[in-house]
Amino acid sequence: MACGSKSLWAGETSWFCCGSAWGPCGSAGGGACGNCRSSANHGAWPNASQACWDITRPDLCGENIPRRGCGAVMNVRHQCSGATVCITITDCGPRTKSWCGEATCCNGVCRTNRVLDLTPAAFSAIGNLSSGKLPVYIYE
Amino acid sequence: MTYRQNDSGGLGRRRFLTTAALSGATIVGATALGGIDADAAFASEPSLDPAIPKSSFVEGRITGITGSVLQVAGSYGDHARVQMTNATSVWKVRPTTAAEIEVGDGLYARGVPMPDGTVAADAVWVNIVNLDTTIRGIAKNRLHLSHGQHEFVGHVLPDTTNASYAGRALTSDLSRLRIGQSAQVLGAWRPSDDSVDVVRISVGH
Numbered sequence: 001m002a003c004g005s006k007s008l009w010a011g012e013t014s015w016f017c018c019g020s021a022w023g024p025c026g027s028a029g030g031g032a033c034g035n036c037r038s039s040a041n042h043g044a045w046p047n048a049s050q051a052c053w054d055i056t057r058p059d060l061c062g063e064n065i066p067r068r069g070c071g072a073v074m075n076v077r078h079q080c081s082g083a084t085v086c087i088t089i090t091d092c093g094p095r096t097k098s099w100c101g102e103a104t105c106c107n108g109v110c111r112t113n114r115v116l117d118l119t120p121a122a123f124s125a126i127g128n129l130s131s132g133k134l135p136v137y138i139y140e
Numbered sequence: 141m142t143y144r145q146n147d148s149g150g151l152g153r154r155r156f157l158t159t160a161a162l163s164g165a166t167i168v169g170a171t172a173l174g175g176i177d178a179d180a181a182f183a184s185e186p187s188l189d190p191a192i193p194k195s196s197f198v199e200g201r202i203t204g205i206t207g208s209v210l211q212v213a214g215s216y217g218d219h220a221r222v223q224m225t226n227a228t229s230v231w232k233v234r235p236t237t238a239a240e241i242e243v244g245d246g247l248y249a250r251g252v253p254m255p256d257g258t259v260a261a262d263a264v265w266v267n268i269v270n271l272d273t274t275i276r277g278i279a280k281n282r283l284h285l286s287h288g289q290h291e292f293v294g295h296v297l298p299d300t301t302n303a304s305y306a307g308r309a310l311t312s313d314l315s316r317l318r319i320g321q322s323a324q325v326l327g328a329w330r331p332s333d334d335s336v337d338v339v340r341i342s343v344g345h
Contacts (some may be wrong), residue, residue, distance in 0.1 A: 014324070015270050020215035022201050022246035023329035024269055025337065027290040039199040039214065040247075094157030095272070098322055102307030120265075121197040124250045129265045130231045132326045132340060 003075040003086035008136045009065060011115030012104045014094055015123035016044065032093030033070035043074065044093035044117035044125055052092035061113045078126045079104035079135040085125040089131035095119045104133045109133035179223040196259045198249040199223055205243060207259060212247055222249045223258040232266035233328040233337050241266055255278065264269045269336060270344040275321045283338065285325060294325060304342040
């Protein structure tokens with residue numbers, strides 16, 4: 001599936017580990033879709049399924065994020081640098097409801113609420129892992 | 141050899157790394173690139189075709205260090221060699237130098253594939269973790285945390301560990317942490333005892 005340019009959403013993205021890995025990440029497993037890998041350009045979406053939605057509840061932060069299941073392809077762009085990465089959804093997350101109102105800013109413009117989690121491979125393609133969070137636009 | 145940035149944006153970072161790794165040159169004035177900053181790296185080179193990888197990514201444990209090359213065993217049985225250059229940014233608990241990297245460390249690296257099969261690293265993150273945890277216990281200098289079925293100790297580091305509460309600004313005040321809270325922990329894994337040095341702990345609502 002091609003990585004598109006139609007605007008889908010915007011917000012914060014964090015990063016997480018999945019699949020076989022070293023250290024504490026070794027217990028993470030393959031995620032909700034079973035094939036998540038830290039070394040691949042993968043991501044977790046808060047509405048990957050109804051069961052996923054029931055956990056993440058982005059609506060409690062005012063984010064009525066549409067359903068995009070396992071295998072959905074998204075283009076993620078850093079709000080300020082313009083760096084992009086094409087990802088495939090392979091997991092459910094983040095738990096948006098726990099972070100309502102959290103903001104990440106660059107160049108004085110902020111994005112609120114965690115709406116996406118990226119693997120280390122995907123996150124590092126557009127930003128610095130040690131920052132933990134990035135403001136992004138999401139396309140499909 | 142000295143590299144300089146020109147008026148039109150200068151030598152591309154990838155070309156800079158490639159040249160540096162190939163020549164083994166001592167890079168004078170790396171700040172000509174705008175500083176050795178992983179945030180800035182590659183930022184001016186957005187992908188033109190997402191199907192073509194614009195950079196390489198390496199994940200795994202360091203099994204050997206030969207000169208400026210790290211041997212890495214990937215978690216899926218793959219192997220890689222990571223070439224460090226004077227332009228490589230290194231993070232291990234904090235921004236640091238390649239001298240802090242040890243055999244046995246976990247690694248994520250971003251770089252450019254080289255003709256000799258190595259990856260010329262633009263940025264290397266050593267032992268970095270970003271975990272969705274639950275706080276199970278709180279002591280003076282450590283936290284007891286769980287991540288899925290895995291329980292571990294999180295070390296509180298003076299002058300390093302910060303907390304964020306409900307999205308607010310970072311503070312060194314950890315007194316508002318509570319047992320049972322969900323917390324995102326960004327830190328550095330210690331391979332020797334499987335604990336984690338906590339750099340930032342964020343608790344939500």
